[in-house]
Amino acid sequence: MTTPLVLGVLAGAVLSGTSLLYATLGETLAERSGIVNLGLEGVLLMGASVGFAVTAVTGNPWLGLAAAALTGGLANGLFGWLVVTRKANQLASGLAMMFFGFGVSALVGAPHVGAVITGLPKWRPAWLGALPWVSASTLFNYDLLTWLALPVALLVWWLLFKTRWGLGVRAVGESPAAAFASGRNPALMQFQALGLGGMLGGVAGAHLSLSLTLTWAEYMTAGRGFIAIALVIFSKWNPLRAVVGALLFGGAEALQLQLQARGSLISPFILEMMPYLLTLLVLLAWGGSRRLAAPAGLGRTFFGSD
Amino acid sequence: MKKHSFVALLLALACFAGRAEQPKLVIGAVYVGSVNDYGYNRSFHDALAQVARDLPGVKILEAENVPESATVEGIMEGMIQQGAKLIFPTSFGYAASARKVAKRHKDVAFEYAGDGDASRNFGVFFGSTQIAWYPMGVAAGRMTKTNKLGFVMGMPIGYALGNVNAFQMGARSVNKNVQTIVVVTGGWADKAKEAGAANALIDQGCDVVGMHVDSPATVIQTVEARGGMSIGFQSLEARALAPKGWLTGLGFTWTPFFTKIAQDVLNNRFRGEAVYQGLGGMVAVAPFGKAVPPDVQKLVNDAAKKVAGGFSPFVGPVKDNKGNIVLPPGASVGADQMGSLNWYVEGVVGKVR
Numbered sequence: 001m002t003t004p005l006v007l008g009v010l011a012g013a014v015l016s017g018t019s020l021l022y023a024t025l026g027e028t029l030a031e032r033s034g035i036v037n038l039g040l041e042g043v044l045l046m047g048a049s050v051g052f053a054v055t056a057v058t059g060n061p062w063l064g065l066a067a068a069a070l071t072g073g074l075a076n077g078l079f080g081w082l083v084v085t086r087k088a089n090q091l092a093s094g095l096a097m098m099f100f101g102f103g104v105s106a107l108v109g110a111p112h113v114g115a116v117i118t119g120l121p122k123w124r125p126a127w128l129g130a131l132p133w134v135s136a137s138t139l140f141n142y143d144l145l146t147w148l149a150l151p152v153a154l155l156v157w158w159l160l161f162k163t164r165w166g167l168g169v170r171a172v173g174e175s176p177a178a179a180f181a182s183g184r185n186p187a188l189m190q191f192q193a194l195g196l197g198g199m200l201g202g203v204a205g206a207h208l209s210l211s212l213t214l215t216w217a218e219y220m221t222a223g224r225g226f227i228a229i230a231l232v233i234f235s236k237w238n239p240l241r242a243v244v245g246a247l248l249f250g251g252a253e254a255l256q257l258q259l260q261a262r263g264s265l266i267s268p269f270i271l272e273m274m275p276y277l278l279t280l281l282v283l284l285a286w287g288g289s290r291r292l293a294a295p296a297g298l299g300r301t302f303f304g305s306d
Numbered sequence: 307m308k309k310h311s312f313v314a315l316l317l318a319l320a321c322f323a324g325r326a327e328q329p330k331l332v333i334g335a336v337y338v339g340s341v342n343d344y345g346y347n348r349s350f351h352d353a354l355a356q357v358a359r360d361l362p363g364v365k366i367l368e369a370e371n372v373p374e375s376a377t378v379e380g381i382m383e384g385m386i387q388q389g390a391k392l393i394f395p396t397s398f399g400y401a402a403s404a405r406k407v408a409k410r411h412k413d414v415a416f417e418y419a420g421d422g423d424a425s426r427n428f429g430v431f432f433g434s435t436q437i438a439w440y441p442m443g444v445a446a447g448r449m450t451k452t453n454k455l456g457f458v459m460g461m462p463i464g465y466a467l468g469n470v471n472a473f474q475m476g477a478r479s480v481n482k483n484v485q486t487i488v489v490v491t492g493g494w495a496d497k498a499k500e501a502g503a504a505n506a507l508i509d510q511g512c513d514v515v516g517m518h519v520d521s522p523a524t525v526i527q528t529v530e531a532r533g534g535m536s537i538g539f540q541s542l543e544a545r546a547l548a549p550k551g552w553l554t555g556l557g558f559t560w561t562p563f564f565t566k567i568a569q570d571v572l573n574n575r576f577r578g579e580a581v582y583q584g585l586g587g588m589v590a591v592a593p594f595g596k597a598v599p600p601d602v603q604k605l606v607n608d609a610a611k612k613v614a615g616g617f618s619p620f621v622g623p624v625k626d627n628k629g630n631i632v633l634p635p636g637a638s639v640g641a642d643q644m645g646s647l648n649w650y651v652e653g654v655v656g657k658v659r
Contacts, residue, residue: 003509011509012502019498110371114342114523116547138505138532213497213524218339218371222496254502260489261456261506263655268462268490 003137005258011138012254013247018146019044019207021246023228025156025239026200030076031232032160033193034173034186034297037079038094040201041225042101047072047205049109052216056115065120065145065206072202075101076194084190087301102219109216120144120211143211145203150243152200157239169193173295176302186302204228230279234286236293245282252278330363331392331572334385336378337370338397344547345521345540346558350396350419353560357568360561364568374399382407386414392571394419394564404428415576417567421645422580429567429578433558433588434641435539436468437618439516441591441609442537443476445553446514447484448602449535450477455486456507456515458525460494462658466518468620468644469539471651473516475619476609478653487512488656494520504528514553522555523547535597542592552595554606559590582641586614625652 003011023044030037037043047068055064075097082093120143128140160166168189171179176186208224209216227249235241252275259271333354341351351368358364367390369381378400382393386407395404396419408416408428417429424430446455455477459466474486489506491499500517504525507515516537517525522544529536530548538544538555545552563581570576583589591610594603622633626649633639639647650656 002511008506008509012505015505016498016502106371110340111342113340114344114348114521137509208498213501214527215497215521215523217343217495217497217521220495220497222493222498224498253499254506257489257491257499257502257506258509260656261487261503261510261512263487265657267657267659268492269659272490272492 003133005262007133007137007139008258008261009251009254012258013251014142014146015138015212015250016253017246017250018149019204019212020224020228020231020250021149021153021242022145022200022204022207023225024231024235024242024246025153026072026197026204027228027232028235028237028239028242029156029160029169029193029197029200031298032166032173032237032295033169033190034176034295034300034302035080035083035190035194036090036094036229036299037076037097037194037197038091038229039075039079039097039101040094040229041221041223042098042105043072043075043198043201044205044208044221044225044228045101045105045219046075046108047202048209048220049105049112049205049216051202051206052115052117052209053108053112055117055119055210056112059118061118061120061210064117064210065203068202068206068210069199070202072198072200072205073195074198076198076201077191079198080191080194083301084187084194087303090299090301098225106218109218112216115216117210117214119214120207122211123147143207145207145211153239153243156200160239165189165192170295173297175297176300180302180304201225227275227279230283233294234279234282236286237295238293248282249275249279329365329389331361331568332365332367332385332389333357333392333394333568334367334382334388334390335369335394336372336381336385336396336400337368338372338374338399339520340370341368343521343541344523344544347396348541348543349558350394350560353558353564354394356561357564360565361568361572372397376403379403379407386411391415392417392568392576415567415571416578417564424578424580426578427576429576429581431563431581431583431588433560434582434584434644435556435589436465436472436584436644437613437620437641438556438585438589438591438610439469439472440476440479440613440617440619441585441606442516442554442556443473443478443486444480444609445598445602445606446473446516446535446537447477447479447481448605449553449598450481450484450514452511452513453481453483453485454510454512455484456504456510456512457486457488458500458503458507458515458517458519459488459490460496460519461492462490464645464647467647467650467658468639469518470654470656471647471649472619473537474651474653479609479619480605484653486654488650488654490656491519497524500524501528505532508532508534526552535595538592542590545592545595548595550595551597553598554594555592557590557592558588560588563588584613584641585610626650627652627654627656
């Protein structure tokens with residue numbers, strides 16, 4: 001039985017959008033505190049490889065997931081030490097962190113290439129499986145990370161916009177000097193945002209290796225970290241819009257593959273460009289808006305109040 | 307076999323030397339990926355390990371995850387300093403560097419996995435997989451219930467198109483109604499897209515999926531999770547990934563060729579040549595899965611014997627999937643011309659460009 005195109009695309013969008021969403025949420029947290037981390041791709045890779053390695057050794061994907069989150073947090077902590085404590089340039093440090101991530105992930109993953117792991121368990125409520133077409137598709141047959149993706153987006157939104165902590169993070173992102181003058185510790189807030197964001201980035205990588213592909217290969221993220229950075233801009237630094245962005249990009253990727261599987265007569269090269277063209281178009285359409293919501297202090301180094 | 311390997315040179319020193327204190331022959335091998343990939347790199351590693359077991363006094367030096375850049379020159383120079391007299395640069399992109407090092411060391415034999423000219427101390431070899439996909443098609447064509455086969459392809463290069471074409475022609479030889487749907491991911495190791503491609507093919511009702519990507523692991527496991535059947539590629543060991551749905555696959559068997567080359571070097575008889583072998587030579591059919599009944603196994607084995615005996619489906623008249631005659635009666639495509647293929651055979655669903 002064939003799955004209708006809409007359902008196939010939706011199913012693919014959710015599967016490939018999950019890791020994008022976690023990565024986008026992580027980067028949103030960091031950027032809201034004024035720090036842009038171009039090394040996100042490296043964080044994803046380290047999460048994917050450490051998660052896979054720990055799962056391969058222990059046989060427990062939950063331990064792998066925890067290790068991936070921890071790795072992401074530590075990686076962003078190191079990045080924070082560079083750009084917050086040592087006040088290094090954010091863009092240059094971010095790129096350096098990316099290449100660092102390539103190396104570390106390759107080193108950690110190398111002994112475990114080809115290992116056969118048990119991935120994160122998948123679960124579908126029986127009543128959803130009884131719906132037409134659903135039982136034969138991947139729809140609603142998700143691991144915990146996919147089920148929790150939307151709640152986590154809500155949680156990050158709530159943290160940023162409804163708590164005192166979030167207010168502090170956003171204040172630091174707009175103007176570290178003003179936040180400092182009002183008695184906050186900008187460096188501490190940035191470390192907290194970076195650490196939490198890094199954990200989400202590590203989880204994003206782990207979803208790729210522990211659930212979607214059940215494998216580790218060097219550079220397997222294939223640019224998803226950079227797409228997530230674009231999605232942060234697309235979503236105007238808003239965690240709820242990030243859900244739309246991740247689904248849209250994941251959907252474009254799924255549509256490309258589904259169209260090929262349906263024997264579309266469009267060139268595969270043009271189809272391959274689709275998700276990226278879409279990203280460009282969306283950035284074009286939204287970039288013109290006057291209400292660009294970028295944190296005012298984004299990318300700037302705060303040298304203290306003296 | 308391009309790989310984005312940015313870092314991590316692991317110079318793994320594997321010493322298989324026997325009792326002899328001084329090895330009679332040191333062999334160096336350079337790999338673009340990890341030898342545990344259930345695929346391309348592992349096939350070389352396994353073959354060399356076998357050579358070391360078969361020939362006493364042979365020592366193997368291996369370097370994994372070596373990028374296709376000038377780095378590889380230094381690695382090979384290092385191996386020569388450690389006494390290597392035979393070197394296997396096993397990735398396509400090592401050509402320029404390997405040829406340079408070979409010019410500097412006329413006393414060292416090189417066997418490069420790729421194409422181009424051979425010279426006195428520089429041999430070229432590869433396994434021709436295209437026609438070998440024909441018996442894979444026979445297996446898939448007999449096992450499918452939906453008459454739809456899927457194929458996940460990294461990039462639409464001539465060699466990959468040849469694999470799909472032979473697959474479809476083999477399937478059609480036993481099943482007139484069968485078609486093969488191709489999904490291109492755009493990279494040799496974009497794992498998330500490979501999973502998406504396999505899911506999309508199953509969504510379309512394909513029940514047997516083959517692939518030409520660096521490592522078959524993701525496609526095989528995704529298909530297995532959806533209850534489909536798979537045909538492996540690049541390694542004979544990939545069946546471990548699909549206990550239920552594994553049908554069969556193609557892998558490389560370099561051992562006989564490597565053994566001969568090692569003996570030639572030991573006896574000072576080495577002469578660089580271009581050697582391409584298909585089924586029965588450097589390519590072999592993997593063990594069958596439980597799902598494959600004996601009569602189908604026999605059909606596949608017969609087709610494999612036919613191919614090993616010189617049969618090729620790439621002999622005209624052959625039509626492409628737009629209805630044009632691409633091979634008029636009598637015309638054929640040799641194993642050495644597969645790289646320049648630019649059409650899908652009748653019955654393949656897909657567009658080359």
